[in-house]
Amino acid sequence: MINLNQHTLMDAIYNPIFKDTCTFVKTSAETQGEYSELEITLGPLGGNPLHKHTAFCETFTVLEGQLGVSLQGMDRILLPGESVTVEPGDIHRFFNPTNEDVTFRLLFTPGHTGAENMLRILYGLARDGETNKNGIPKSIVHLALCGEMGNSKLPGILSLISPLLKALAWYGKRNKVEQMLLEKYCRQKATVQKQASVL
Numbered sequence: 001m002i003n004l005n006q007h008t009l010m011d012a013i014y015n016p017i018f019k020d021t022c023t024f025v026k027t028s029a030e031t032q033g034e035y036s037e038l039e040i041t042l043g044p045l046g047g048n049p050l051h052k053h054t055a056f057c058e059t060f061t062v063l064e065g066q067l068g069v070s071l072q073g074m075d076r077i078l079l080p081g082e083s084v085t086v087e088p089g090d091i092h093r094f095f096n097p098t099n100e101d102v103t104f105r106l107l108f109t110p111g112h113t114g115a116e117n118m119l120r121i122l123y124g125l126a127r128d129g130e131t132n133k134n135g136i137p138k139s140i141v142h143l144a145l146c147g148e149m150g151n152s153k154l155p156g157i158l159s160l161i162s163p164l165l166k167a168l169a170w171y172g173k174r175n176k177v178e179q180m181l182l183e184k185y186c187r188q189k190a191t192v193q194k195q196a197s198v199l
Helices: 113-127 140-149 156-174 177-185 188-198
Strands: 012-015 020-026 036-042 057-064 067-071 074-078 083-086 092-095 102-109
Touching (some): 020 113, 036 113, 057 067, 057 074, 067 083, 074 083, 113 140, 113 177, 140 156, 140 177, 156 177
Antiparallel strands (some): 012 020, 020 036, 036 102, 057 083, 057 102
């Protein structure tokens, strides 16, 4: 029997748009919903767009390098060992302000399987060329499904299209688009882990 590390290569995903690698250290399923723990390495000048969540907190802790966090209109640069927690409803984004990689831990509290799956899908779509240069899915149905799945809300004036996105997410579920995305981008890890346990 081969003893494989619990966290195999399949736990890591790469987003060529945001220039980051995300490793799932502990999933919500593994912690019985207490938290989701991720480790992210973000390339030079990479980052994500402004957004907010209502179902969980996010705590960013820098391991190496410098991480920028925009929180409620204020930018803060975190150094190794420093943390910041984003509360539900806070508009935020993270970014790398330097020409060097930054590695940080990201905690969702409580854990959120939907947010984990959203990341897997968004990174997969980016790798497949199905997002624009800002990492936003080209398909508005994919965008709506990812936003609902990951409890990610658009801030400011963009929030006015929330009812439309909700309707499109409903359409995507009814027409099995969500199921297709989950099967394509979120099932591979489980399959690999199952195969590893058999070896």
